């Protein structure tokens with residue numbers, strides 16, 4: 001039986017008091033790769049923010065990597081975040097330190113103490129994103145594609161069952177977008193990490209077809225629904 005990592009039922013998603021998405025229902029299994037598509041302003045980021053605990057869920061129910069999101073105590077949000085990886089369009093690396101130190105900072109902040117395990121983990125995630133020998137580089141010395149790989153490495157640090165990626169190829173040229181897509185798809189396939197990726201890049205979607213959730217007219221349509 002497949003393991004469910006996201007399940008959301010009869011949810012309403014609000015932003016600043018306005019209803020953005022109504023009657024949201026879907027589930028995502030371990031290792032699944034799912035696109036979240038829809039025009040700008042239709043609620044893709046709002047939905048992802050709900051799933052990573054940035055927007056509170058006040059109506060309906062949702063379970064994400066075993067956490068119940070409904071009326072979740074804000075003190076639990078850091079624990080939820082440790083169990084998923086988030087990747088953004090603009091990389092969000094700390095610009096004053098190198099790649100290795102960026103990753104180390106996150107591990108320290110999430111409670112890692114053993115220096116040997118920290119080293120091993122950093123080498124492991126850099127290897128997974130194809131940047132094994134680039135740990136000494138400063139973010140400004142790297143291309144956009146390399147910085148996005150570091151962002152993905154960071155998302156992998158706590159071995160998440162789920163990665164939420166908000167337009168991760170939005171700032172990249174087509175060729176680099178392709179490389180990042182292949183990496184994300186490979187992560188889902190090889191490590192069983194579910195990926196929900198918001199995008200409006202139809203070149204990417206057509207080249208790497210997969211299940212699609214679409215935000216439209218205040219609802220989420222699911223290509224997998226029958």
Ligand SMILES: Nc1ncnc2c1ncn2[C@@H]1O[C@H](COP(=O)(O)OP(=O)(O)O)[C@@H](O)[C@H]1O
Pocket residue numbers: 015016020038039040041042043044045046047215
């Ligand atoms: N912090 C916010 N406060 C109020 N309204 C917001 C906020 N962020 C987004 N919105 C509104 O919510 C709607 C959905 O936005 P968003 O989730 O960012 O869509 P998308 O990611 O699909 O472009 C838009 O109408 C947007 O203006």
Ligand SMILES: [Mg+2]
Pocket residue numbers: 044045046166
């Ligand atoms: Mg958005």
